[in-house]
Amino acid sequence: MTSELWTENLKPGEHWSGVLRRGTSLRITALEPRANVAAIMYNYESLPERYNLADTLKAQHTAFLTAGCVCYSDMGRILCSITADSCGWHDTLCGLSDASLVAEKFGAGSFQQRRNEFYKNGRDSMLNELGKYGLGKRDLVANINFFSRVTADADGALHFDEQHCRAGDHVELRFEMHTLLVLSTSPHPLDPQPHYRPRPVALRAWVSGAASATDPCRLRCEENQRGFRNTEMMYLP
């Protein structure tokens, strides 16, 4: 791809953060089955503006994310659009694992025992990255869990789909705003697998340009057309 900007691979359990500019796209690829990539996004130019679970779901009348959806901030604007998706469902309801959950499920896994393969958890991984930008636990908002599918029955009881993510599954995000993206590859908190086994993922960024007038994410619903309008107002000359 001639417009490629960079590639990086994340090791199992690794946490990561970086800035993706408006008009940049990022492909996240699961290098093994059963990957999970927890993500939170912030407006890099005004960090109090961040991913808003409720506004994302309400505007698009959905309880999960897939291609055609956009991720809204709390300011009626769009952080990124999901422009491609091979697996059809990404969870955004179930949050992060934490230290007590990981210890309860997998036992002790300290650095002293395991060196850099020590057991990480989603919350502490996010706090690690957020601290680099002057952010902390006040800024831990509901996250996305890319590659994970959790459904709810009529009574609201949750079910984790263990077969959902295959090796090679990928999702593409086109950033509509200069965005601080924070990632953790810790396992999904409801994944019942008995052993601590996070999976590696690949990142690839390229220059894609902003959404066109006929972009499928823009045209998904009238709500998204207004969301793009609100976002584009911020980048007028």
Add this chain to the structure above:
Amino acid sequence: MNARTPNAAPARDAVWISDQIVPAGEPWMGTVAAGQLLRIVDLEGNQAVDTLFYNARDTGERYSAVDTIRAQGNLYLTTGSALRSNIGATMLTIVEDNCGRHDTLGGACSAESNTVRYALEKRHMHSCRDNFLLALAQHDDRLDKRDLPSNINFFMNVPVTPEGGLEFADGISAAGRYVQLRAHMDVLVLISNCPQLNNPCNAYNPTPIQILIRAAG
């Protein structure tokens, strides 16, 4: 504005140490000490009560919708639900609920999200986030928009289908229904008695609520 329906909670009974009416569309803040009971009464029925809780001793610890959902393995709140914080602690539990189901996915309305969801011309309408922001600003300079994560909507009905659909549905509450919570730590309570007029969360008619606090024991 202060009319009570016959089956509403007992008014100014000796056991309640605080008994207040919050008019439609207004914010309320208060403190509930560890062990105390908080009762929120839907006086006239189908009134969404947007609610957040903070650890009164460290407001950086606050209610987390996703930690609550993950820990109970269920999307909806009702009797027995433990309300978890962003660092995993149980802040309060729901000990009584004669409504049956409460939402924690629908979030709070804001001027900005109203422009997306309804029309640009809706920006001027009053919203829960304006209530939240003003109440926080008047309460404490250390609290601001960063302290507004996904909230609880007591008495609001947002069903999720097995296929992943999500809609604001007609309410399942009724006049006099209430939810009662026991605090497990000293909590600061932030409420917006929702002013939304564009969807059925308030049956298109926002109405007052009653907030009661009962001593520990």
